[in-house]
Amino acid sequence: MSASPQRFDVGARLSEMAVHNGTAYLAGQVCADGTVGITEQTKKVLAMIDALLARAGSDKSKILMAQIFIADMADFPAMNAVWDGWVVPGQTPPRATVQAALAKPEWKVEIVVTAAV
Numbered sequence: 436m437s438a439s440p441q442r443f444d445v446g447a448r449l450s451e452m453a454v455h456n457g458t459a460y461l462a463g464q465v466c467a468d469g470t471v472g473i474t475e476q477t478k479k480v481l482a483m484i485d486a487l488l489a490r491a492g493s494d495k496s497k498i499l500m501a502q503i504f505i506a507d508m509a510d511f512p513a514m515n516a517v518w519d520g521w522v523v524p525g526q527t528p529p530r531a532t533v534q535a536a537l538a539k540p541e542w543k544v545e546i547v548v549t550a551a552v
Contacts (some may be wrong), residue, residue, distance in 0.1 A: 443490060452487050459491040459550045463504070469541020473510040476543045477517040488550055495521065497551040498528040504535040504545040514544055 444451035445521035453460045464483045481495075488494050505514055511532065524527070528548070537545055 463545040463547045465542045465545045473513045473543045483519045493550045493552045495522040496526040500549045501530040502547040503532040508534045
């Protein structure tokens with residue numbers, strides 16, 4: 436019988452992260468500051484991911500899969516510039532990026548990752 440998942444920052448609707456059997460599953464991370472552009476929002480979201488992974492005993496070099504949702508594909512090159520400076524060379528994870536209508540109009544990017552612990 437496996438242990439129960441450990442949940443982090445549990446809310447009424449979602450948890451920010453669950454860890455189970457050596458894998459960390461993060462909820463979609465977004466930047467609450469809608470006054471900044473895609474570059475700054477991406478930097479803030481990636482910092483949030485770094486912080487959550489650290490709490491699980493993991494880091495960005497152990498990301499198994501990333502899903503990126505951006506509100507406007509015109510922002511794709513700017514988001515990629517930040518991403519490329521953040522990922523660990525030689526440890527870039529499988530990734531999908533799609534344009535999506537995000538839950539709030541001020542959100543420009545939402546990133547979901549799964550990582551080994």
